[in-house]
Amino acid sequence: xxxxxxxxxxxxxxxxxxxxxxxxxxxxxxxxxxxxxxxxxxxxxxxxxxxxxxxxxxxxxxxxxxxxxxxxxxxxxxxxxxxxxxxxxxxxxxxxxxxxxxxxxxxxxxxxxxxxxxxxxxxxxxxxxxxxxxxxxxxxxxxxxxxxxxxxxxxxxxxxxxxxxxxxxxxxxxxxxxxxxxxxxxxxxxxxxxxxxxxxxxxxxxxxxxxxxxxxxxxxxxxxxxxxxxxxxxxxxxxxxxxxxxxxxxxxxxxxxxxxxxxxxxxxxxxxxxxxxxxxxxxxxxxxxxxxxxxxxxxxxxxxxxxxxxxxxxxxxxxxxxxxxxxxxxxxxxxxxxxxxxxxxxxxxxxxxxxxxxxxxxxxxxxxxxxxxxxxxxxxxxxxxxxxxxxxxxxxxxxxxxxxxxxxxxxxxxxxxxxxxxxxxxxxxxxxxxxxxxxxxxxxxxxxxxxxxxxxxxxxxxxxxxxxxxxxxxxxxxxxxxxxxxxxxxxxxxxxxxxxxxxxxxxxxxxxxxxxxxxxxxxxxxxxxxxxxxxxxxxxxxxxxxxxxxxxxxxxxxxxxxxxxxxxxxxxxxxxxxxxxxxxxxxxxxxxxxxxxxxxxxxxxxxxxxxxxxxxxxxxxxxxxxxxxxxxxxxxxxxxxxxxxxxxxxxxxxxxxxxxxxxxxxxxxxxxxxxxxxxxxxxxxxxxxxxxxxxxxxxxxxxxxxxxxxxxxxxxxxxxxxxxxxxxxxxxxxxxxxxxxxxxxxxxxxxxxxxxxxxxxxxxxxxxxxxxxxxxxxxxxxxxxxxxxxxxxxxxxxxxxxxxxxxxxxxxxxxxxxxxxxxxxxxxxxxxxxxxxxxxxxxxxxxxxxxxx
Numbered sequence: 140x141x142x143x144x145x146x147x148x149x150x151x152x153x154x155x156x157x158x159x160x161x162x163x164x165x166x167x168x169x170x171x172x173x174x175x176x177x178x179x180x181x182x183x184x185x186x187x188x189x190x191x192x193x194x195x196x197x198x199x200x201x202x203x204x205x206x207x208x209x210x211x212x213x214x215x216x217x218x219x220x221x222x223x224x225x226x227x228x229x230x231x232x233x234x235x236x237x238x239x240x241x242x243x244x245x246x247x248x249x250x251x252x253x254x255x256x257x258x259x260x261x262x263x264x265x266x267x268x269x270x271x272x273x274x275x276x277x278x279x280x281x282x283x284x285x286x287x288x289x290x291x292x293x294x295x296x297x298x299x300x301x302x303x304x305x306x307x308x309x310x311x312x313x314x315x316x317x318x319x320x321x322x323x324x325x326x327x328x329x330x331x332x333x334x335x336x337x338x339x340x341x342x343x344x345x346x347x348x349x350x351x352x353x354x355x356x357x358x359x360x361x362x363x364x365x366x367x368x369x370x371x372x373x374x375x376x377x378x379x380x381x382x383x384x385x386x387x388x389x390x391x392x393x394x395x396x397x398x399x400x401x402x403x404x405x406x407x408x409x410x411x412x413x414x415x416x417x418x419x420x421x422x423x424x425x426x427x428x429x430x431x432x433x434x435x436x437x438x439x440x441x442x443x444x445x446x447x448x449x450x451x452x453x454x455x456x457x458x459x460x461x462x463x464x465x466x467x468x469x470x471x472x473x474x475x476x477x478x479x480x481x482x483x484x485x486x487x488x489x490x491x492x493x494x495x496x497x498x499x500x501x502x503x504x505x506x507x508x509x510x511x512x513x514x515x516x517x518x519x520x521x522x523x524x525x526x527x528x529x530x531x532x533x534x535x536x537x538x539x540x541x542x543x544x545x546x547x548x549x550x551x552x553x554x555x556x557x558x559x560x561x562x563x564x565x566x567x568x569x570x571x572x573x574x575x576x577x578x579x580x581x582x583x584x585x586x587x588x589x590x591x592x593x594x595x596x597x598x599x600x601x602x603x604x605x606x607x608x609x610x611x612x613x614x615x616x617x618x619x620x621x622x623x624x625x626x627x628x629x630x631x632x633x634x635x636x637x638x639x640x641x642x643x644x645x646x647x648x649x650x651x652x653x654x655x656x657x658x659x660x661x662x663x664x665x666x667x668x669x670x671x672x673x674x675x676x677x678x679x680x681x682x683x684x685x686x687x688x689x690x691x692x693x694x695x696x697x698x699x700x701x702x703x704x705x706x707x708x709x710x711x712x713x714x715x716x717x718x719x720x721x722x723x724x725x726x727x728x729x730x731x732x733x734x735x736x737x738x739x740x741x742x743x744x745x746x747x748x749x750x751x752x753x754x755x756x757x758x759x760x761x762x763x764x765x766x767x768x769x770x771x772x773x774x775x776x777x778x779x780x781x782x783x784x785x786x787x788x789x790x791x792x793x794x795x796x797x798x799x800x801x802x803x804x805x806x807x808x809x810x811x812x813x814x815x816x817x818x819x820x821x822x823x824x825x826x827x828x829x830x831x832x833x834x835x836x837x838x839x840x841x842x843x844x845x846x847x848x849x850x851x852x853x854x855x856x857x858x859x860x861x862x863x864x865x866x867x868x869x870x871x872x873x874x875x876x877x878x879x880x881x882x883x884x885x886x887x888x889x890x891x892x893x894x895x896x897x898x899x900x901x902x903x904x905x906x907x908x909x910x911x912x913x914x915x916x917x918x919x920x921x922x923x924x925x926x927x928x929x930x931x932x933x934x935x936x937x938x939x940x941x942x943x944x945x946x947x948x949x950x951x952x953x954x955x956x957x958x959x960x961x962x963x964x965x966x967x968x969x970x971x972x973x974x975x976x977x978x979x980x981x982x983x984x985x986x987x988x989x990x991x992x
Contacts, residue, residue: 172230175222179234182219185212186242193245193252194308201311204253209246216242248304252312255303258296259316265289266320269327276370278330286331289324293317329365333375336362340382349386353406356382357441388467390478393459397486397509398450398566399534401426403461408440408468412598416466418443422713423465427458430698430711440468448698450566451484452878454869489572490565495558495581498641499612499673501542503581505558507574509565510534516562523557524548534566545583552584569794569880592678594667600646601714602690602773603653607667608644609678614671616645622666625653630663651774653687660688690714694771694779699762701752701788707741708750708760708786712779714771716743725768731758738762743769752788757875761785789875797868799884805980806853806891810868812879815846817872822849826870829888856892861980863887893982899968899990906952906961906968906992910984913947914976916940920950923974923984927967928960950976966992 189212191197192205199205216238223234269285272278300317303309340355359379366372391404409418417423421431424445432446451457461478491508498504505519505528513531517538520526526548529539550556559578564571595608607616616635623630634648653661668680697711720742728738728750741749748769750762762785767778795816800809812821820826822840825833839852858864867883895911920940926933937960943949952968954960969989976984 172226175219175226175230175234178215178219178222179238182212182215182238182242185215186245188212189245189249193249194305195311196307199252199308199311201259201308201315202256204256205249206253209249209253212242212246212249216246251299251302251304252308255300255312258299259312262289262292262296262316262320265292266323270323273323273327273368273371276368276374278334278371278374282327283331283334286324286327289320293320293324326367329362330368330371330375332362333359333366333379337375337378337382344382344386349389349406350391352382352386353391356386360439388471388473390461390473390480393461393480393482395451395457395482395484396488398484398568399447399510401445401447401451401459403443403445403459405441405443405467405473407471409436409443409473410466410468410470411436411440411596413600416464416470416472418465420465423462425460429457430700450568452568453485453570454483456481456483486565486567487572488565490563490574492560492563492574492577492579495579497581497584498539500641501545501584503540503545503583505538505540505560507536507538507563510536511538511563512566512571515564518559518561520559521545521548521550521556538563550583553582555580555582569878591676592670592672594678594681594683597665597667597683597685599685599687602687603649603651605647605665605685605687606638606644607647607665608639609670611643611672613642614673614675615642616670620668620670621647622668623647623649624664625661649687654689654774658689659691660686662686689775690771690773691775691777693777694769696764696779696782696784697746699784699786701786703790703792706751706753706790708738708752708762708788710748710750710762710764710784710786712746712748712769712771714773714777715746716748717770717772717776718743721748721768725765727763729761731756731760755788757788757790759785759787787876789877791873791875792877793873794877795871795873795879797871797879797882799866799868799882799886801887802850804852805889805982806855806858808851808866808886808888810849810851810866812847812849812871814873816849817874818842818846820870820872821846823870826868827851828867828869829864831865831867853888853891855985858888858890859892861888861890889980891980891982893985894976894978895985896968896970896988896990899966899992901961901966901992902951904954904958904961906966907943908950908952908968908990910948910950912978914950914978914984915947916942916950917975917977920976923971923976924952925969925971926952928964930965930967933960961992968992 185208189205189208191199192208193199195201219238219242220235223231223238226234265285265288269282269289272282272285297317300312301309303312336355336359340352340359343349343352343355356379359375363372363375363379366375386406388405388407388409391406393401393403395401403424405418410416411419413420418436418440419434421434424431424434424443426445426447429451430448432448434446435444436442437444445459458479458481461473463472463474463477465473467473488509490511493506493508496504496506503521511517511531511534513534515531517528517531518525519528519538519540521540526540527544529541531538557578557580559576561574561576563574590611592613593610595610596606598606598608600606616637618632618635621632621635623632630649630653632647633650634646636646636648638644638646647665653663655661663685665683665685666680667678667683670678672678694716695713697713699708699710701707702709721740723737723740726738726740728736730736739751739754741751743749748764761783763783764779764781766781770776770778793814796813798811798813800811802808810821810827821842824836824838824840827834827838834851835854835857837854838857839854841850841852842848843850863885864887865883866886867881868879869881871879894914896908897911898907898909900907900909921935921938923940926938937955937957938952939955941951941953943951952961967989970984970986972986974983974986
């Protein structure tokens with residue numbers, strides 16, 4: 140087929156050449172039809188040659204410009220058009236249409252083909268400049284400039300490449316210029332990006348803007364792993380490391396997006412582990428009013444996630460302290476002072492399903508955007524069939540549908556299925572946010588596991604325990620998979636415990652004999668070998684060094700709380716306790732009335748001492764625990780230090796309810812509760828809002844003796860107009876700590892703004908007083924003022940006070956016997972506390988205002 144095309148092209152070329160030789164000059168004379176026809180045929184032949192010269196199916200190579208064929212066709216076309224234009228209109232139009240379709244069309248396409256090659260060569264020039272920089276393993280300003288110039292040239296010239304006629308020829312042009320250049324550009328993209336971020340970080344550091352520097356360093360690190368050129372990557376890494384050294388370790392931000400988790404962001408990777416300086420040591424953090432369950436570092440070690448035992452309350456303020464002794468991964472101290480910050484927690488965000496995936500065992504995992512309540516009424520439907528999830532025994536962010544359930548529903552590996560999830564609630568106290576219905580699809584168990592399991596880390600956990608973590612689930616981990624030696628002596632573990640629940644993380648406990656006589660620390664070599672994942676992939680044997688230190692630290696109190704379900708007091712320590720029941724004689728206990736009593740103790744459980752609370756009434760209890768009352772289960776059996784702790788028992792779980800009452804007193808209202816409430820919460824001004832604004836701090840609160848009624852008097856002048864207001868009451872607690880539900884009701888409150896004396900003036904023989912609002916003279920008014928003349932008090936018998944019937948804001952003070960009493964004298968008038976002059980709502984005039992005449 141190719142040979143036939145070549146023959147056609149050669150034949151056409153011969154015809155065209157011979158036609159050009161025989162072409163006659165027409166000048167401006169009219170051509171005959173035969174002459175015109177001959178020129179038209181010559182032009183068509185030249186057009187055919189041109190057609191194949193710009194086609195990959197012909198002679199086109201995407202690099203050579205067919206100038207000779209183009210010029211021949213252009214000249215033949217011009218001669219033919221000139222001759223045709225001399226013919227009669229009917230013939231002329233017909234021939235011109237033929238020439239446009241069979242000659243000019245190919246001339247225009249050829250010009251676009253030639254323009255594309257020119258554009259491609261401009262791209263190639265920029266490509267070669269950048270390629271040279273990469274070939275010599277250089278990433279500098281010239282490299283960055285070459286990268287940007289190439290990117291610009293590709294964008295600018297791409298339109299000319301895309302105008303080439305014919306898909307195959309256009310693809311050839313694109314691959315030779317655009318795609319080849321894009322490949323070089325993309326090879327440099329990440330290196331240039333990292334270089335730019337490092338430059339920006341250095342500039343920010345020079346300006347002492349560490350926050351901006353941290354941001355650019357983080358971006359540089361994010362893209363550094365994508366740099367393929369090892370030499371360039373090392374150069375960038377060295378530059379980046381030199382920048383990192385100049386940064387002072389610090390806490391960047393502390394935030395809480397969900398009730399049981401607080402995130403601490405650092406500007407550097409922090410030290411892992413639970414040691415004194417470890418960023419995962421819970422004792423290096425405190426959260427006001429809350430106990431910390433655990434702390435986990437992120438993969439980049441630059442943020443710590445604090446998980447709490449109890450959730451944060453919405454619209455409540457908390458203080459977080461990060462201890463200064465935390466160190467970075469490079470053993471730099473976090474700072475000279477503890478970092479302390481406060482925030483008000485609020486969570487109005489509903490949990491969502493972030494993804495659905497199949498784990499290595501074939502179970503279906505539903506991952507939520509935050510921790511959800513273990514009691515959430517979660518409902519899952521797979522392909523229209525109800526599916527049962529594993530029981531949630533604790534708050535979690537993952538719900539699991541076991542493989543057996545998926546098998547029961549008939550799910551098949553490698554197929555797509557629909558999923559609908561509802562009912563997940565977050566951990567917001569009292570008013571949890573419930574998810575919107577999630578509808579999606581997932582691919583069930585699509586890929587077989589062919590990757591080898593890897594030992595992710597080995598961490599010291601206790602004096603005789605270390606933890607091995609793997610990157611995926613194992614079939615099992617037994618003593619046969621471990622070779623533990625101390626010097627030349629083998630050590631056999633006493634137990635291997637799966638602490639992850641899915642065989643990815645194991646605690647290895649060693650015998651007490653691991654420590655020799657008078658040894659306080661030991662160094663062990665641990666080899667992990669022959670371990671398999673669920674797909675029977677065998678991990679490579681790895682050797683690690685583990686340093687253990689004998690525990691000689693006394694037991695320390697962590698927290699104490701009342702367990703409502705078990706009706707017990709639980710006192711938690713920082714280490715597991717030796718089994719047994721402590722002696723009551725070692726504990727001095729006091730009931731809510733301060734009377735001593737003998738506590739009833741139960742056997743220790745894990746790290747907690749247990750006191751039976753079944754026969755004890757609600758209230759606050761105090762326990763003084765003598766030294767050595769409990770011991771840990773270490774080889775040294777360290778006892779506790781002396782401590783005292785208070786625990787509140789609260790069997791009452793009912794929240795108090797509020798009713799709002801009006802008052803006859805101006806600026807006053809009352810709140811009635813159905814049970815006694817705590818004075819601290821009931822008299823806290825921020826727990827009350829009028830029209831969505833908190834009450835002023837100087838509001839007066841009076842709590843009744845039975846602690847069920849709060850009388851609230853607003854500061855003078857706070858209510859400027861009598862009317863109906865919306866009162867919102869929140870946060871009030873009963874003695875058992877139950878917090879009321881937010882309550883809003885309408886209440887009528889009378890204005891409590893006192894009239895003020897504005898002016899005093901002599902009008903004839905009388906004194907005219909003007910007030911800020913209409914007032915009423917209830918009696919003779921003489922108890923409302925002190926009047927002095929030349930610093931001597933005027934007797935009340937010497938004047939009388941009368942209202943102005945034409946202006947209710949005014950009163951007149953007139954002499955009784957001496958008409959000249961107020962004439963040409965130094966007069967002072969001051970309002971008194973016992974004023975009987977009032978406004979229409981009954982507010983007496985404001986005392987202490989003095990006017991001179």
